[in-house]
Amino acid sequence: MNYFSSDFKLGILGGGQLGKMLLYETRKYDIYTLILDPSNEAPSKVACNEFYQGDLMDFDTVYEFGKKADVLTIEIENVNVDALEKLEDEGKKVFPSPTTLRTIQNKATQKLFYKDKEIPTADFTRFAYTSEIQAAVRNKTLDFPFVWKSARFGYDGQGVKVVKSYSDLDALPNVECIAEEMVPFKNELAVIVARNPDGQIAVYPVVEMEFHPEANQVEYVICPARIEESVAEEAQRIALKVSESFNHVGLLAVEMFQTENDTILVNEVAPRPHNSGHYSIEASYTNQFEQHLRAILNLPMGSTQSKVAGIMVNLVGAEGYQGPVVYENIEEILKLDGVTPHIYGKKETRPFRKMGHVTIVNEDMTEARKVAQKVKETIQVISK
Amino acid sequence: MNYFSSDFKLGILGGGQLGKMLLYETRKYDIYTLILDPSNEAPSKVACNEFYQGDLMDFDTVYEFGKKADVLTIEIENVNVDALEKLEDEGKKVFPSPTTLRTIQNKATQKLFYKDKEIPTADFTRFAYTSEIQAAVRNKTLDFPFVWKSARFGYDGQGVKVVKSYSDLDALPNVECIAEEMVPFKNELAVIVARNPDGQIAVYPVVEMEFHPEANQVEYVICPARIEESVAEEAQRIALKVSESFNHVGLLAVEMFQTENDTILVNEVAPRPHNSGHYSIEASYTNQFEQHLRAILNLPMGSTQSKVAGIMVNLVGAEGYQGPVVYENIEEILKLDGVTPHIYGKKETRPFRKMGHVTIVNEDMTEARKVAQKVKETIQVISK
Secondary structure, eight states: OOTTTSOOEEEEEOOSHHHHHHHHHHHHTTOEEEEEESOTTOGGGGGSSEEEEOOTTOHHHHHHHHHTOSEEEESSSOSOHHHHHHHHHTTOEESSOHHHHHHHHBHHHHHHHHHHTTOOBOOEEEESSTHHHHHHHHTTSSOSSEEEEESBSOOTTTTEEEEOSHHHHHTSOOSSEEEEEOOOEEEEEEEEEEEOTTOOEEEOOOEEEEEOSSSSSEEEEEESOSSOHHHHHHHHHHHHHHHHHHTOOEEEEEEEEEETTSOEEEEEEESSOOGGGTTHHHHBSSOHHHHHHHHHTTOOOOOOOBSSEEEEEEEEBOTTOOEEEEEETHHHHTTSTTEEEEEOOOSEEOTTOEEEEEEEEESSHHHHHHHHHHHHHHOEEEEO | OOTTTSOOEEEEEOOSHHHHHHHHHHHHTTOEEEEEESOTTOGGGGGSSEEEEOOTTOHHHHHHHHHTOSEEEESSSOSOHHHHHHHHHTTOEESSOHHHHHHHHBHHHHHHHHHHTTOOBOOEEEESSTHHHHHHHHTTSSOSSEEEEESBSOOTTTTEEEEOSHHHHHTSOOSSEEEEOOOOEEEEEEEEEEEOTTOOEEEOOOEEEEEOSSSSSEEEEEESOSSOHHHHHHHHHHHHHHHHHTTOOEEEEEEEEEETTSOEEEEEEESSOOGGGTTHHHHBSSOHHHHHHHHHTTOOOOOOOBSSEEEEEEEEBOTTOOEEEEEETHHHHTTSTTEEEEEOOOSEEOTTOEEEEEEEEESSHHHHHHHHHHHHHHOEEEEO
16 A cells, blocks of 8 residues: 555554644655544644543544554554554554553553563552452561552552551552562663564664652653663664564553562553654654654654664652643743653643743763753743 | 744745755754645645645635634745735734835845845846847946846846856846946855844854856855855954845845955845855754744844854756766765765756765865865766
């Protein structure tokens, strides 16, 4: 199929900021796009050819939407996989595959997958309900402290909790979950791997998440990671193994820990463009969104090398502000060289809501890091 | 006015490929956009917030459209300037200014403007009608050969003709025109200058148009131009002078000749993002479209420096093909590193129609030039 001249239609499940950035690239390639999103104010609405409002978890909605497209992809994992499976059975191309999505959607099955494929990951125990954990601690099959993770719908910070005592346990929802060994780590790393149906593979440089020294929050995503070459090679090798194990088509972002003794452990994956790859829009020869399109359309993979060093700062809603958003001092950061804001177009801010990101690029990493700090200290996402 | 959080609306006259690329950037900044274009199949239609179909030369259409926006800009010069003047009188911000547009729309007044401002340009004589030229030649106030240019609506090749004899003259339309001295030149260069209402100025590196050795057609736009540093500085100095002379706000692309004795002569200007700046999307810290937005919104100017060398190849319809477009071998060029196609989304090709462009970037200019040649030799815009 020639994606550049036929009546080809690409369907995207989810029309948030990732969908929006993916749509920039579909415009470059002139690909006809359909978006399904529950919100009538979805950021992607303005840049797609056809917009459908509907529940991504509803079988009929996803199935009917999917029938309109030639290739289907996602910008969010929480979609109705049964519908995608039926569409795939009926001959639609669905990337990532429903099987992969099903494995990833549940953190317990995702972790079991790693164990099965001999991919290094922190040890864990699986529980059908949080309430079963107490007995395990009493029976000495589990010790405090550990990391509790809900098996389903765990997002950035929500659904993850360090548990140090019985009272911590009591505060948790009684759901399917895992208790994961606490591994002291030096660095949180990520590697994006892209693969097309022909099996051509492209792997991006390792990026590093730099945390705020006090608040336990990622402040900067830095490419390339400031780590030893041997560690970087190991991280890329493992990321490739994860992609191959899933027989994955499209982008796969693999989040990893570099432990204190330089072991790499896989934390979790995202089978789509990912926050850790946003730097690539300004820094890479082929940005992650274009690469995802190339992969799912079975086009040749593009170069994953960087033109310059890149650092990404998330723009999240400041604490204490809720309502119509204001990007305070955005004009100040535009005075700094190599600074590009990406505003996602959400109308309302609330504390910690992802409202955009800023990329800082520079030939020199040290300089980029300085500018990134200035950006971080200057811009504030508040309300009117 | 805060463009990032208010009910600000940007109106763009023209919704072709330039408008479309400008819209990518409005998405990044989350700017609300209105487009006016005569074609209901305009490439920009899919990426703007509100689309209006209408005649850009019609007073009422432009005036009524303009009233809906807070700031107005253009992606094409042939618009109704009277309407823009009225809008400006009523307090709308219009960039470029209607005065500048009026000067530029007519090649005779544009040339007179350069003379008036002591900006170097080839000598010329102005004629109300082509038919008056014969008398001038007979009276020896003009000699063959010279370059005939129609004063209005002259576009790439159309409206420009080298006249060597009376019979050449007979073939020309009888319209307002100029007869311009033929100046032998080494290089055709261009410099893009951006200026915001506060007067902050940013100037891009000089680019070079490389012509096909036989066909008289630009094959490659190359940044930076492979010329002596002193010539580049002179070209930038003159481009800045042109921008200042117009008191210009927004982008101004200044096309110039480098004569055989290294003099710089201004050929013509475009008061908007321009083909000669397309390389900047992949190569520059701030691409021309983002820079135009920064300028007209009175934001700080971004860095005009390049991350890497950039070469642009236009994708024009091949001779002998007319109808639904096919980009033959596009998958082949995607195998080459640093190659990005931009497909404008026009449904039908015809000989020499601009259908898209391809950017080639590389750390090394010699390598970029080699890849560009491969791209040029590989991809073909044909019809089904």
